[in-house]
Amino acid sequence: MRRLKLVRNIGLGIENLLLHKLRTFLTMLGVVFGVGSVVAMLSVGEGASKEALEQIRKVGSNNIIISSIKSVQEVSQATIHSHMSIYGLTYEDQFRISETFGHVKQVVPVKLVRKDARLGERNLELRIVGTTPAWFELLRRPVVAGRVLRAEDARDLAGVVVLTDFGARKLLAAENTIGQAVRIGGNFYEIIGIVKSEGGMAGSIQMPDEEIDAYIPIEVAKERYGDIILRITAGSNERELVELHKMVIEVDHIDNVESTAKGIEAMLKRFHKKDDYRISVPLALLQQAKATKRTFNIVLGSIAAISLLVGGIGIMNIMLASVTERTREIGIRRAIGAKRRQIISQFLIETVVLSTVGGFVGIGLGLFIPWLITKFAGMPTVVTADSVFLSVGISISVGIVFGLYPAVRAANVDPIIALRHE
Amino acid sequence: MINQADKNEDLVIRLEDVHKIYQMGDQQVNALAGVSTTFSAGGFCAIMGPSGSGKSTMLNLLGCLDRATRGRYILEGTDVSTLDDDALSELRLRHLGFIFQSFNLIPQLTVQRNIELPLYYLGWDSESSAERAVELADKVGLAERLNHRPTELSGGQMQRVAIARALANDPRILLADEPTGNLDTATGEQILQLLAELNEQGKTIIMVTHEPDIAMLARTRLHMRDGLIETIEED
Ligand SMILES: Nc1ncnc2c1ncn2[C@@H]1O[C@H](COP(=O)(O)OP(=O)(O)OP(=O)(O)O)[C@@H](O)[C@H]1O
Ligand SMILES: [Mg+2]
Numbered sequence: 171m172r173r174l175k176l177v178r179n180i181g182l183g184i185e186n187l188l189l190h191k192l193r194t195f196l197t198m199l200g201v202v203f204g205v206g207s208v209v210a211m212l213s214v215g216e217g218a219s220k221e222a223l224e225q226i227r228k229v230g231s232n233n234i235i236i237s238s239i240k241s242v243q244e245v246s247q248a249t250i251h252s253h254m255s256i257y258g259l260t261y262e263d264q265f266r267i268s269e270t271f272g273h274v275k276q277v278v279p280v281k282l283v284r285k286d287a288r289l290g291e292r293n294l295e296l297r298i299v300g301t302t303p304a305w306f307e308l309l310r311r312p313v314v315a316g317r318v319l320r321a322e323d324a325r326d327l328a329g330v331v332v333l334t335d336f337g338a339r340k341l342l343a344a345e346n347t348i349g350q351a352v353r354i355g356g357n358f359y360e361i362i363g364i365v366k367s368e369g370g371m372a373g374s375i376q377m378p379d380e381e382i383d384a385y386i387p388i389e390v391a392k393e394r395y396g397d398i399i400l401r402i403t404a405g406s407n408e409r410e411l412v413e414l415h416k417m418v419i420e421v422d423h424i425d426n427v428e429s430t431a432k433g434i435e436a437m438l439k440r441f442h443k444k445d446d447y448r449i450s451v452p453l454a455l456l457q458q459a460k461a462t463k464r465t466f467n468i469v470l471g472s473i474a475a476i477s478l479l480v481g482g483i484g485i486m487n488i489m490l491a492s493v494t495e496r497t498r499e500i501g502i503r504r505a506i507g508a509k510r511r512q513i514i515s516q517f518l519i520e521t522v523v524l525s526t527v528g529g530f531v532g533i534g535l536g537l538f539i540p541w542l543i544t545k546f547a548g549m550p551t552v553v554t555a556d557s558v559f560l561s562v563g564i565s566i567s568v569g570i571v572f573g574l575y576p577a578v579r580a581a582n583v584d585p586i587i588a589l590r591h592e
Numbered sequence: 593m594i595n596q597a598d599k600n601e602d603l604v605i606r607l608e609d610v611h612k613i614y615q616m617g618d619q620q621v622n623a624l625a626g627v628s629t630t631f632s633a634g635g636f637c638a639i640m641g642p643s644g645s646g647k648s649t650m651l652n653l654l655g656c657l658d659r660a661t662r663g664r665y666i667l668e669g670t671d672v673s674t675l676d677d678d679a680l681s682e683l684r685l686r687h688l689g690f691i692f693q694s695f696n697l698i699p700q701l702t703v704q705r706n707i708e709l710p711l712y713y714l715g716w717d718s719e720s721s722a723e724r725a726v727e728l729a730d731k732v733g734l735a736e737r738l739n740h741r742p743t744e745l746s747g748g749q750m751q752r753v754a755i756a757r758a759l760a761n762d763p764r765i766l767l768a769d770e771p772t773g774n775l776d777t778a779t780g781e782q783i784l785q786l787l788a789e790l791n792e793q794g795k796t797i798i799m800v801t802h803e804p805d806i807a808m809l810a811r812t813r814l815h816m817r818d819g820l821i822e823t824i825e826e827d
Contacts, residue, residue: 175715189700502696505657506710507685507761509678585657589696 183519194524197488200481201528201568202535205561207477209536211470212557214543215463217550222459228368228377229452230308234419234431235378238412241444254398257446259414263438267419271433273426278304280378280416281391283399285355287384289341296337296354296384300391306332306365308418309379314338316348316363323362324387331359334367336381354384357394378418427453478564481528482572489521489576493583500580501588510581517580521573522566529565533558604765604796605631605654610663612649612819623649625819626663631798631812633764636791638807639800641816647800648769650816654798655688655767656680668764685713689758689795691768695750697742703729703753704738710761728756732786748779755786766790768799772806784809 187194229235238258261279268277281300286293299305306318314335323330331352333341338361341352351358367381399410419434421427431451438447493500500513536558540551612624623646631637631654639647652658653665656672659680665672667683675683690696697706704725711721729735732752742750751771758766768787772780780803788809791797799810807813813825 174717178718186700498696499698502698503709503713504681505655505684505690505696506713506757507681507683507688508713509681512713586652589692 179515179519180523183516183523186520187524193488197485198524198528198531200484201478201525201565202481202532204474204478204481204568205529205532205565206535206539208471208474208561208564209533209553209557210539210543210551211474212467212560213536213540213551213553214549215466215470216552216554216557217540217544218466219459219463220552221550222462223456225377226452226456226459228309230310230418230420231453231456232421232424232427233308233452234421234427234434235450235452236417236419236434236438237448237450238415239446239448240410241446254409254411256411257444258412259417259447261413263441264414264417266437266441267417267434270437271430273422273430275420275422276304276308278302278308278418278420279388279414280305280418281388281395281413282415283355283391283395287337287341287352287354289347289350289352292341294337294340294382296382297380298354298391298395299379299383299385300388300395301385302388304420305385305418308420311365311367311379314364314366316361318363318365319385319387324389327390327393328387329357329359329390330362330386332363332365332385333361334379334381334383335364336367337384338364340382355395359384359386378416424453427451478568482525482568485521485525485569486572486576489517489573490579492520493517493576493580496580497583497588497591500583501585501591504583504585505589513581513583514574514577517577518570518573521576522569525565525569525573526562529562529568532565533561536561603630604633604635604668605798606664606666607654608664608666610650610653610660610665612646612653612658613661622819624653624660627819627821628663629814629821629824631796633796634791634794635812636788636797636810637799637812637814638810639798639814639816640802640804640807641822645816646819647816649819651767651769651798651800654765655690656683685710686761687763687765689761689763689766691751691754691758691766691771693770693773695742695747695754695774697750697753697757699742702739702741703734703745706742706753707756707760709757714761724760725756728759729753731759732756746779747775748782751775751779751783752786755783755790759790763795765796765798768797770800770802772801772803780806 236259240255240257264277264279268274278301283298283300285296285298287296301319302324303319303321316332318332319330322328331354333352338347347361348363350361352361353359365385367379367383368377397411397413399412400407419430421430428451431449431454435449438449503513503516537553540553543549544551607627607629610624610627611622614621614623625646627650639650641647649658653660656667660673663673668687670683672680672683684690698709701709704722707725707728708716708721711724716724726735726738729738732755734749734752734756737745737749737753742753745753766787771787772783775783784806787797787799797810801807811827815822815825
């Protein structure tokens with residue numbers, strides 16, 4: 171019975187709003203844009219953080235990645251005359267890290283060499299990644315065909331290689347090419363498996379793997395390529411001695427990642443005279459991503475809130491005008507026996523209907539804008555159910571908050587004066 | 593609702609030394625300066641008097657639209673002077689019907705919806721309200737105009753709608769402030785005829801009017817001057 175009455179009152183409110191279609195439409199626009207911007211902005215924030223999380227998941231949130239880098243000083247010296255640059259991570263570092271830190275589960279060493287590969291008619295420059303089987307454990311890339319490296323491969327110094335799906339495609343190596351030989355540099359390798367690659371750079375995070383990777387046992391890399399790389403550039407041939415190009419360190423628990431990274435940094439600082447390494451902690455990026463999302467939400471949320479506020483004030487303004495315009499009607503209703511609260515609910519229902527309908531249209535807009543952003547700006551966006559519910563809640567609240575004052579004003583009109591009102 | 597405690601069934605309304613004082617800046621206007629009178633059930637009373645004598649003020653008071661500054665107002669055994677706003681609204685809704693000089697219909701509502709208005713506040717469902725509206729429109733001779741807007745009607749027709757609306761809640765008392773004031777003589781007479789009929793059917797009618805001709809149709813005439821009742825004439 172009461173519910174039926176509410177439905178009827180809402181119907182009457184809608185009828186009244188439809189008497190002034192243009193005015194109602196214009197008043198509603200404020201809420202439409204307000205709610206639309208709330209949904210759209212939250213979706214941008216959500217999209218950004220989801221993408222960051224996705225990237226971090228690919229790197230592994232329990233991992234710490236250390237890369238060797240050539241210091242600036244080294245670079246300038248090298249260009250002057252033929253010179254041997256010695257820099258980067260060492261076997262010693264690997265040993266120390268795995269021995270010193272209790273929370274380090276394993277350290278995966280990586281040696282990198284760039285070589286041309288040849289399979290049949292096809293050529294491709296590959297990045298040879300000399301590493302241990304644990305690499306595949308840490309990065310969890312799906313195996314497309316064959317198998318990944320095994321301990322026996324290292325023990326036997328087997329000339330085996332795991333290609334990425336990208337590399338395999340480029341070299342026209344199909345699944346049935348497992349077991350086939352590929353020539354990389356001057357050596358032949360048997361293709362034992364193909365894994366999926368997430369590729370070099372994803373957003374702000376440098377992935378440890380690249381599309382053109384070819385994984386071989388690190389012992390084989392050491393034996394076949396040594397530690398010294400000769401680079402022939404215009405005018406000078408430059409030699410570099412780098413023992414390890416990367417280390418991927420797995421920490422036992424996510425809570426220990428930060429402290430372990432700090433410990434490693436302190437230790438490397440002690441043993442390296444030059445600043446020739448870079449530590450990257452995906453987890454820190456995760457936290458940064460979360461902080462960014464929060465800032466994003468606060469800033470964008472405030473802008474959206476302001477536009478909602480403006481929308482609300484618009485509603486209030488129109489409702490106040492409407493109360494004045496309908497003073498006589500209010501007087502008539504009161505004379506007939508309407509109670510104050512019935513007048514309040516009449517006006518309040520109108521504003522809430524207005525703002526709620528505006529809210530729903532706004533949600534439509536809030537779904538459309540992110541779609542446009544993703545389509546044309548390529549930015550990831552995610553509209554969550556939460557943000558939609560939030561918007562419905564907000565728009566109803568806007569109606570109540572900004573409708574209450576005009577409604578109370580209406581109810582407090584003196585019926586006698588109202589009846590004389592022209 | 594019949595009040596059993598009220599022994600004098602004939603007395604619907606009793607005013608005891610009622611004052612209504614308006615404060616205009618530092619000036620006081622005594623719109624009612626101590627009125628004491630009674631109106632009996634089933635009566636037809638015309639309130640007369642020069643402009644500014646307090647007729648409308650008294651009618652608004654009787655209609656529970658306003659409150660006396662001082663004095664007591666007993667309506668069907670209830671002391672109205674002590675009631676709060678909601679209770680006064682309730683009284684208007686259930687026991688009183690208003691007819692105004694300027695009709696006071698809601699322009700955006702159809703004739704039917706205007707007539708149904710009191711029923712809406714009484715909580716009637718739409719079917720019974722519609723039924724009653726049709727019945728009342730028929731009674732005031734406007735059965736064909738139910739879906740018209742007030743602006744499409746003549747003054748006389750608008751006043752008929754107003755009367756139908758005033759009757760919707762089946763009130764014991766009808767209050768009319770110059771119901772013929774905006775109508776030509778012939779139409780005014782028809783409206784008055786309608787009121788006289790309603791009075792015969794048992795409604796207590798209190799009507800403010802300037803015109804002696806109109807007042808002659810009432811059974812009691814109450815003359816006011818300067819916020820006081822001067823004389824009461826009865827047929
Ligand atoms: N809201 C008000 N504020 C101040 N004074 C008022 C108010 N309403 C009425 N008055 C004064 O009270 C007195 C009585 O007014 P009222 O409207 O009752 O007169 P009336 O007899 O109905 O006159 P008329 O025949 O012109 O309608 C007048 O002097 C009027 O100026
Ligand atoms: Mg008057």
